[in-house]
Amino acid sequence: METTQVAPASMIDRMVSVLELLRGHQRLTLAQVSRRSSLPRSSAHRILQRLVDFGWVERDGYGYGLGIRVFELGSHVARHDPVHRAAALVLGDLHRSTGLSVHLSALSEDDVVHLERVGASGANWGVGTRSPAVHTAPGRALLAWLAPEELPHEVVSPPSPRGIRSAQQLERELAHVRRSGGLSIDAQLGMPGITVVAAPIGPEGVRARMALSVSGPCELVRVERVAGALRTTAMDIWCAATGVSRLPRRVKAPTRIPSTDVAM
Amino acid sequence: METTQVAPASMIDRMVSVLELLRGHQRLTLAQVSRRSSLPRSSAHRILQRLVDFGWVERDGYGYGLGIRVFELGSHVARHDPVHRAAALVLGDLHRSTGLSVHLSALSEDDVVHLERVGASGANWGVGTRSPAVHTAPGRALLAWLAPEELPHEVVSPPSPRGIRSAQQLERELAHVRRSGGLSIDAQLGMPGITVVAAPIGPEGVRARMALSVSGPCELVRVERVAGALRTTAMDIWCAATGVSRLPRRVKAPTRIPSTDVAM
Numbered sequence: 252m253e254t255t256q257v258a259p260a261s262m263i264d265r266m267v268s269v270l271e272l273l274r275g276h277q278r279l280t281l282a283q284v285s286r287r288s289s290l291p292r293s294s295a296h297r298i299l300q301r302l303v304d305f306g307w308v309e310r311d312g313y314g315y316g317l318g319i320r321v322f323e324l325g326s327h328v329a330r331h332d333p334v335h336r337a338a339a340l341v342l343g344d345l346h347r348s349t350g351l352s353v354h355l356s357a358l359s360e361d362d363v364v365h366l367e368r369v370g371a372s373g374a375n376w377g378v379g380t381r382s383p384a385v386h387t388a389p390g391r392a393l394l395a396w397l398a399p400e401e402l403p404h405e406v407v408s409p410p411s412p413r414g415i416r417s418a419q420q421l422e423r424e425l426a427h428v429r430r431s432g433g434l435s436i437d438a439q440l441g442m443p444g445i446t447v448v449a450a451p452i453g454p455e456g457v458r459a460r461m462a463l464s465v466s467g468p469c470e471l472v473r474v475e476r477v478a479g480a481l482r483t484t485a486m487d488i489w490c491a492a493t494g495v496s497r498l499p500r501r502v503k504a505p506t507r508i509p510s511t512d513v514a515m
Numbered sequence: 516m517e518t519t520q521v522a523p524a525s526m527i528d529r530m531v532s533v534l535e536l537l538r539g540h541q542r543l544t545l546a547q548v549s550r551r552s553s554l555p556r557s558s559a560h561r562i563l564q565r566l567v568d569f570g571w572v573e574r575d576g577y578g579y580g581l582g583i584r585v586f587e588l589g590s591h592v593a594r595h596d597p598v599h600r601a602a603a604l605v606l607g608d609l610h611r612s613t614g615l616s617v618h619l620s621a622l623s624e625d626d627v628v629h630l631e632r633v634g635a636s637g638a639n640w641g642v643g644t645r646s647p648a649v650h651t652a653p654g655r656a657l658l659a660w661l662a663p664e665e666l667p668h669e670v671v672s673p674p675s676p677r678g679i680r681s682a683q684q685l686e687r688e689l690a691h692v693r694r695s696g697g698l699s700i701d702a703q704l705g706m707p708g709i710t711v712v713a714a715p716i717g718p719e720g721v722r723a724r725m726a727l728s729v730s731g732p733c734e735l736v737r738v739e740r741v742a743g744a745l746r747t748t749a750m751d752i753w754c755a756a757t758g759v760s761r762l763p764r765r766v767k768a769p770t771r772i773p774s775t776d777v778a779m
Binding site: 262263264266267270271273274275276277298301302305306307316317318319320321322323324325326327328329330331357359360364366377378379380381 | 526527528530531534535538539540541562565566569570571580581582583584585586587588589590591592593594595621623624628630641642643644645
């Protein structure tokens with residue numbers, strides 16, 4: 252008589268597995284969904300059909316893909332996060348003032364998920380994609396303030412010949428980040444020819460959820476020059492998100508002038 | 516013996532209702548989820564807990580909110596749509612050349628869902644939000660090419676005193692859009708003081724899924740001037756998304772120079 256107890260939980264698992272499966276593809280047929288999810292065809296069909304009813308899945312001939320309701324759901328996550336929302340307003344300014352690509356990234360288990368980007372157009376580091384935190388500058392900017400037992404248990408093989416290969420090498424890098432007051436500098440560790448500079452968004456020395464980074468060809472990135480703009484923007488985002496004044500107990504911070512762009 | 520047939524479908528409904536409920540809020544307690552979804556507390560708890568295991572829901576003390584996995588899922592919808600992907604690369608250019616806010620919107624049932632925006636910062640028309648298609652310029656640019664029986668059955672009350680109030684008024688507006696070759700011009704119909712100009716993305720006279728629009732204060736929007744840039748950008752997006760050459764059978768279209776920004 253376990254059926255009623257087990258069925259619902261397993262139904263959530265099935266539905267999640269079908270949606271996560273569609274995430275990796277533009278369109279899949281019923282036969283493909285059934286085979287790749289190891290669900291009986293009838294069961295896969297019933298789940299897909301119900302998700303089509305809700306607008307979570309769209310059917311196009313024989314192909315099934317994620318629907319616009321899922322896009323709306325995902326957008327909510329960004330819109331309701333105060334740090335994400337504050338960052339979205341100023342990433343363009345940082346891109347223009349540095350001439351470099353700008354990313355906002357969050358820690359999620361052992362990965363960073365890239366939440367926003369301005370000024371880059373390639374497939375790498377796209378919005379909504381994951382990279383192992385160990386192998387990215389924003390990832391290490393966030394890992395630096397975790398307790399040792401929270402760090403990734405193993406270092407997956409690096410994407411670049413100069414990448415991090417061992418727990419000892421990771422610890423040296425994180426110590427370097429802590430000595431730099433949180434600034435994480437990645438010269439060709441993640442990708443040959445590319446320098447990335449990242450800073451956590453939050454008070455110095457405290458664990459942060461999100462990091463801001465700028466990246467570009469090594470010959471264009473002047474680390475000393477961009478570090479100031481990066482730190483200032485990260486601090487501006489934190490202050491805007493938390494409502495904390497920039498310079499407490501000394502002089503009053505100048506009021507940020509809101510954008511005059513129209514609201515629609 | 517209907518139980519096994521009914522339980523799975525209803526479980527999908529429950530899970531969808533819990534996630535859609537969290538979409539409207541930053542954080543909800545278990546009691547709030549249970550009350551607002553009309554699910555027994557134990558059932559709501561089991562669903563939330565399993566969704567937390569998958570990273571679809573995040574728990575923060577007593578509060579539950581949508582998790583980063585849902586953001587990744589939603590980003591996929593944008594990343595895998597060729598029109599959306601092509602548009603994301605050129606919206607910034609249209610914003611800079613016109614000085615106006617730019618939106619990319621898609622038709623979803625009787626609404627438009629706003630997929631991208633550049634140059635606006637207010638809560639209206641935010642990414643991932645819906646507006647009744649009838650009351651927006653991009654909505655009417657898309658409705659104009661639908662069959663009469665596909666149009667919204669009733670006109671919901673307009674957001675502006677000058678807004679559309681009846682099916683007859685809507686039909687006159689759509690006829691005007693068709694005579695303008697698809698261009699939909701909204702002078703204060705949707706919002707007092709604001710002019711919006713929209714164009715569908717696709718060949719003229721054919722139903723399109725997405726529309727491009729620019730908006731700004733009435734005194735700043737020169738409709739004749741922006742119409743050209745809007746149409747050209749919409750056509751560029753369509754050509755990039757479908758791989759169709761801009762000027763078939765006449766002269767070869769100049770190759771679009773890809774962005775030189777780095778890929779990360």
